[in-house]
Amino acid sequence: MNTLRELQPHEGPSVTRDERREFLERVGDQIHREPRHDTEWVRVTTLGCCREVGRASFILSTPETRVLVDCGDKPGAEGEVPYLQIPEANPIADLDAVVLTHAHLDHSALLPLLFKYGYDGPVYTTQATRDLMGLLQLDYLDVAAKEGRTPPYESAMVRKELKHTITVDYGNVTDIAPDIKLTFHNAGHILGSAVAHFHVGEGFHNVVFSGDVHYTDTRLFNGASNDFPRVETLIMESTYGRRNDYQTDQEDSERKLIRLINDTYEQDGIVVIPAFAVGRSQELMLVLEEAMREGTLPTMPIYLDGMIREATAIHTAYPEFLRDGLRQRILHGDENPFLAEQFQQVDGGQEMREDIAGGEPCIILSTSGMVTGGPIMSWLELLGGDPKNTLVFVGYQAQGTLGRRIQSGRREIPFSDRGSRSEQLTLRFDVESVSGFSGHADRNGLENFVGTMNPRPEEILCVHGDESSTDQLSSGLYQKFDVRTYAPKNMETFRLD
Amino acid sequence: MNTLRELQPHEGPSVTRDERREFLERVGDQIHREPRHDTEWVRVTTLGCCREVGRASFILSTPETRVLVDCGDKPGAEGEVPYLQIPEANPIADLDAVVLTHAHLDHSALLPLLFKYGYDGPVYTTQATRDLMGLLQLDYLDVAAKEGRTPPYESAMVRKELKHTITVDYGNVTDIAPDIKLTFHNAGHILGSAVAHFHVGEGFHNVVFSGDVHYTDTRLFNGASNDFPRVETLIMESTYGRRNDYQTDQEDSERKLIRLINDTYEQDGIVVIPAFAVGRSQELMLVLEEAMREGTLPTMPIYLDGMIREATAIHTAYPEFLRDGLRQRILHGDENPFLAEQFQQVDGGQEMREDIAGGEPCIILSTSGMVTGGPIMSWLELLGGDPKNTLVFVGYQAQGTLGRRIQSGRREIPFSDRGSRSEQLTLRFDVESVSGFSGHADRNGLENFVGTMNPRPEEILCVHGDESSTDQLSSGLYQKFDVRTYAPKNMETFRLD
Numbered sequence: 001m002n003t004l005r006e007l008q009p010h011e012g013p014s015v016t017r018d019e020r021r022e023f024l025e026r027v028g029d030q031i032h033r034e035p036r037h038d039t040e041w042v043r044v045t046t047l048g049c050c051r052e053v054g055r056a057s058f059i060l061s062t063p064e065t066r067v068l069v070d071c072g073d074k075p076g077a078e079g080e081v082p083y084l085q086i087p088e089a090n091p092i093a094d095l096d097a098v099v100l101t102h103a104h105l106d107h108s109a110l111l112p113l114l115f116k117y118g119y120d121g122p123v124y125t126t127q128a129t130r131d132l133m134g135l136l137q138l139d140y141l142d143v144a145a146k147e148g149r150t151p152p153y154e155s156a157m158v159r160k161e162l163k164h165t166i167t168v169d170y171g172n173v174t175d176i177a178p179d180i181k182l183t184f185h186n187a188g189h190i191l192g193s194a195v196a197h198f199h200v201g202e203g204f205h206n207v208v209f210s211g212d213v214h215y216t217d218t219r220l221f222n223g224a225s226n227d228f229p230r231v232e233t234l235i236m237e238s239t240y241g242r243r244n245d246y247q248t249d250q251e252d253s254e255r256k257l258i259r260l261i262n263d264t265y266e267q268d269g270i271v272v273i274p275a276f277a278v279g280r281s282q283e284l285m286l287v288l289e290e291a292m293r294e295g296t297l298p299t300m301p302i303y304l305d306g307m308i309r310e311a312t313a314i315h316t317a318y319p320e321f322l323r324d325g326l327r328q329r330i331l332h333g334d335e336n337p338f339l340a341e342q343f344q345q346v347d348g349g350q351e352m353r354e355d356i357a358g359g360e361p362c363i364i365l366s367t368s369g370m371v372t373g374g375p376i377m378s379w380l381e382l383l384g385g386d387p388k389n390t391l392v393f394v395g396y397q398a399q400g401t402l403g404r405r406i407q408s409g410r411r412e413i414p415f416s417d418r419g420s421r422s423e424q425l426t427l428r429f430d431v432e433s434v435s436g437f438s439g440h441a442d443r444n445g446l447e448n449f450v451g452t453m454n455p456r457p458e459e460i461l462c463v464h465g466d467e468s469s470t471d472q473l474s475s476g477l478y479q480k481f482d483v484r485t486y487a488p489k490n491m492e493t494f495r496l497d
Numbered sequence: 498m499n500t501l502r503e504l505q506p507h508e509g510p511s512v513t514r515d516e517r518r519e520f521l522e523r524v525g526d527q528i529h530r531e532p533r534h535d536t537e538w539v540r541v542t543t544l545g546c547c548r549e550v551g552r553a554s555f556i557l558s559t560p561e562t563r564v565l566v567d568c569g570d571k572p573g574a575e576g577e578v579p580y581l582q583i584p585e586a587n588p589i590a591d592l593d594a595v596v597l598t599h600a601h602l603d604h605s606a607l608l609p610l611l612f613k614y615g616y617d618g619p620v621y622t623t624q625a626t627r628d629l630m631g632l633l634q635l636d637y638l639d640v641a642a643k644e645g646r647t648p649p650y651e652s653a654m655v656r657k658e659l660k661h662t663i664t665v666d667y668g669n670v671t672d673i674a675p676d677i678k679l680t681f682h683n684a685g686h687i688l689g690s691a692v693a694h695f696h697v698g699e700g701f702h703n704v705v706f707s708g709d710v711h712y713t714d715t716r717l718f719n720g721a722s723n724d725f726p727r728v729e730t731l732i733m734e735s736t737y738g739r740r741n742d743y744q745t746d747q748e749d750s751e752r753k754l755i756r757l758i759n760d761t762y763e764q765d766g767i768v769v770i771p772a773f774a775v776g777r778s779q780e781l782m783l784v785l786e787e788a789m790r791e792g793t794l795p796t797m798p799i800y801l802d803g804m805i806r807e808a809t810a811i812h813t814a815y816p817e818f819l820r821d822g823l824r825q826r827i828l829h830g831d832e833n834p835f836l837a838e839q840f841q842q843v844d845g846g847q848e849m850r851e852d853i854a855g856g857e858p859c860i861i862l863s864t865s866g867m868v869t870g871g872p873i874m875s876w877l878e879l880l881g882g883d884p885k886n887t888l889v890f891v892g893y894q895a896q897g898t899l900g901r902r903i904q905s906g907r908r909e910i911p912f913s914d915r916g917s918r919s920e921q922l923t924l925r926f927d928v929e930s931v932s933g934f935s936g937h938a939d940r941n942g943l944e945n946f947v948g949t950m951n952p953r954p955e956e957i958l959c960v961h962g963d964e965s966s967t968d969q970l971s972s973g974l975y976q977k978f979d980v981r982t983y984a985p986k987n988m989e990t991f992r993l994d
Contacts, residue, residue, distance in 0.1 A: 041988060043988060043989075045990070087584035087585045087587065088584045088585065088990070090584065489992040490992065491538060491540060491990070491992050492540075492989075492990055492991055492992050493542070493585070493988070493989055493990035494989055495986040495987065495988050495989050
């Protein structure tokens with residue numbers, strides 16, 4: 001088990017203060033070097049995440065500077081990694097900076113790989129994202145090892161990445177190159193998630209990467225910021241970008257979830273919810289804790305499997321990233337909802353899972369959120385055969401993931417029996433989806449993010465969505481707001497100025 | 498004076514047969530190497546010539562191969578060269594092949610520079626283009642030297658380029674890389690000009706670069722070919738792409754030109770016509786020779802200044818590139834119109850020019866065609882002050898050139914007095930434009946080139962035109978033919994598959 005201590009090496013004993021000072025001095029010299037080129041152009045290259053969900057990765061470049069934004073994996077398609085080999089990304093070692101918008105693996109998983117390729121510069125992100133990304137990356141290596149896959153890098157690269165991380169608070173304007181200033185703004189998506197604003201040259205161009213955004217407030221977070229000094233180009237997520245991608249509102253969603261749990265409870269069954277360790281899990285914990293406290297749900301154990309407990313601890317460690325009311329509850333008194341006693345960690349391995357599956361009604365939150373590996377696979381095996389139980393999807397299921405296939409009606413799933421022979425597993429439990437808990441803005445939220453954005457961008461690249469989502473959002477935003485819009489492909493380079 | 502002999506070094510004494518065989522063997526080994534990558538994608542990068550006329554240059558790339566298509570200068574803007582420094586073009590030395598669509602300097606001028614940057618591979622073009630490009634490049638160096646500019650390469654690089662040239666006939670399918678086959682087709686623009694068709698992978702993708710095209714037949718050439726086995730993407734010139742860019746037809750244009758010459762003749766004046774050495778000059782020679790033979794023009798001297806005579810000789814050397822009737826006249830009997838006795842070379846320098854300017858009515862064809870340097874500058878000085886004389890523009894005048902400024906009404910022009918002090922020259926002669934002699938298809942011709950293209954491409958990138966031209970052609974083709982169209986900027990990279 002990785003501990004938080006391990007994950008903050010530059011505050012622990014493994015990095016000396018001298019090493020850190022030397023690194024920061026070197027970075028400072030690079031940033032404040034005499035620029036060799038005029039800022040005559042700005043380009044963005046798409047290394048992934050175009051007409052697909054996954055492997056988010058972009059290069060922002062000027063004649064002077066190259067910055068990489070995000071470097072994620074693609075859930076359900078391990079082989080499909082960002083196109084780091086194309087000329088615009090090379091040499092990796094010469095990148096000026098790496099910027100991470102948030103910790104989810106489809107944005108962060110392959111970031112340590114850059115250090116394996118010789119990168120030795122800074123990674124800019126928020127404090128909370130720094131801790132979460134280390135946690136999730138180490139878990140990513142664990143899951144790969146358990147499934148017999150060779151991960152693309154070793155844990156030493158995660159440590160190296162963390163040593164090279166420089167944290168930046170929301171709203172702080174930070175020089176990251178002679179001609180680029182970075183400012184993070186709250187994205188409302190998960191703890192520490194950021195909209196990244198880049199000011200290029202002396203007023204030459206401004207480009208905003210939305211990262212993943214949630215436009216309205218949730219139980220955990222304030223809605224995304226969309227107020228900037230200037231912005232000409234917006235690189236916009238499109239997860240729920242299709243014309244009919246409207247989510248039910250959170251109150252209705254909560255009622256539906258509680259009804260599903262009560263129904264399952266009454267028939268003596270177990271509810272299992274695949275969830276990202278970071279984000280949906282904590283949102284659901286708040287919903288379930290309140291429902292049990294207020295009596296709309298009977299009190300029963302809520303088991304957390306995977307890295308959820310560690311991730312939750314990081315939420316508690318950074319209350320300043322949370323919504324006002326929640327922050328107060330955590331800071332003052334003993335009202336921290338994450339510490340309610342019904343939350344129990346699955347820390348006894350497969351034996352404990354078998355006991356839980358054979359026991360009383362309960363709720364299980366388990367990673368991975370898109371059913372692409374991790375303990376959720378055991379839960380499918382243990383609970384999937386019994387019609388009394390219920391599987392509830394609460395988050396986005398990307399194309400190509402087992403989660404998406406089950407959500408779309410598939411009930412016969414291949415099941416690898418501990419690595420040796422393959423079996424078919426027939427799912428007989430009830431499969432439900434509740435849409436209102438997503439960490440992503442729905443179509444309405446995406447339109448509002450753009451429509452109320454101050455100032456309105458002149459050009460929008462719609463990325464991070466299935467082809468139909470990026471296409472429909474692109475044409476929708478064009479028609480509604482009369483801005484130039486595109487739905488790029490992977491491996492394209494756009495001139496922004 | 499450079500001779501044709503000098504320009505064909507691999508047939509002359511300076512390249513041994515061994516050297517040539519060694520080069521061809523090396524190229525052959527490269528082409529037939531075991532491919533290291535699957536053809537998973539095709540990209541095109543714009544190094545110039547987007548939303549502008551000039552510095553044509555593109556990179557066609559696959560996981561295995563990078564091919565550079567054209568490498569020109571920008572008339573009237575010496576500093577604006579193709580963006581060879583961007584990552585997609587580098588390292589230049591590792592390019593697999595260079596392809597040249599035609600010899601005009603806005604496509605060929607900077608090609609020798611590649612050899613200075615370490616390129617050592619083949620240049621594919623037609624036979625006629627090989628000879629014309631050498632001629633024009635050496636002239637480009639001469640003009641630069643005379644004007645006190647430092648050219649970006651030396652004549653040794655032109656010789657190196659010519660040694661590395663492999664000529665390809667129209668219609669011959671040629672392997673130029675493990676995954677790319679090239680086929681040239683007649684483009685109808687100038688002698689040897691080609692539409693370049695690239696077949697990528699085994700039926701993976703087909704992309705056509707139009708180069709500069711003339712869709713209908715002219716006196717010199719058959720109209721452009723637009724019949725291909727397959728084509729998904731078309732990179733299309735847009736010089737006359739605006740909605741109202743219709744040229745008068747050639748018969749009307751000829752009548753207008755003859756009237757202008759007769760009027761000037763009757764008032765005892767001289768007609769001066771700025772013309773590219775290659776293309777418009779020969780077209781006009783045919784018109785003027787016929788008019789004098791048929792008596793619609795009085796017989797008078799037609800002076801050729803600049804590289805026109807050499808270029809005309811190359812036309813005579815390659816009759817197979819000319820239109821049927823003209824080819825017969827050159828091949829059989831003594832009817833070669835280019836040898837008519839009224840054509841006289843200005844080979845006596847400035848003194849001869851002064852004699853001509855002070856003498857009897859005559860016609861002068863002089864380079865450069867866009868009044869950006871060369872002997873036309875002397876003719877402006879000698880003839881511009883006298884209202885009896887007439888300047889006639891017959892070709893496209895690019896933005897930023899002195900030709901465009903005079904065409905747009907400017908009459909006070911700066912004049913450098915042999916490199917020392919600057920003077921103003923006031924133009925008092927009549928300035929006329931006759932549009933129908935252009936080597937470029939007009940808007941109608943461009944639409945017809947696409948509309949009758951077999952098969953119809955799925956996607957068209959509109960390049961090689963002012964911003965209004967590429968924009969209007971792009972939206973026009975989209976509306977008329979329901980294909981995806983774009984008007985790229987420079988330094989963009991598009992995924993084609």
